[in-house]
Amino acid sequence: MTTSDMTKPNHSVSFFDIGDHVIRVEASYLTGKESVYVDDKLISEKLTWRFTSEHNFELEGKQIRVRLKVGNLFTGPVSITLWVNGEEIDSDVWNMKRILKTTGSSQNWWKTILTIFVLGLIGGVIGYFIGGALATALKG
Structure with a gap:
């Protein structure tokens, strides 16, 4: 198995070898997008926020x-x-410090967490106003 730290923040990429084939698994912990490639060909992709995904x-x-x-x-x-x-063949383990690492950047992990929080707050405020406008419009 070979593991490579991506230059994209909040991503993990793991490589597994089966015979002459290379399986690459990419996962974004910010968007929830998971992609599985065999020999650089996309085989499976999903968007999930579950604690376990297959x-x-x-x-x-x-x-x-x-x-x-x-x-x-x-x-x-x-x-x-x-x-x-x-049969379990191989595994790769990522801790959050490794996931939040941004190679070649001075961005700290707390800046990433703060960005996620601020974007969530902005989304909540926008949703509040849109919901209020819709409720008023539909009320009559």
Whole structure:
């Protein structure tokens, strides 16, 4: 297994080798987007905010399962596990410090958390005003 820290913040990328094939798993912990590639070809993609997520597919007659599991939303760890025909083959574990790391940047983890909080606050205020306007309009 080879692991590479992405230059994009809040992402993890894990690589697993099965025979002559390379399985790449990318996950964004900001957007919830997960992508699984086999030899750089997109095989499975989903948008999820669950604590456990699975991607299932077949490769050369073998049943492959990639499971992403979040231990704790704020501290991690996040494990990415590869299963072949029901047997655990390999795994990669990411802690939140590693996920929030931004290679080649001086951005601190607290700036990322603060940005998420501020965007959520702005979204809440906008939703409040839109909801109020809709309630008034529909009231008659």
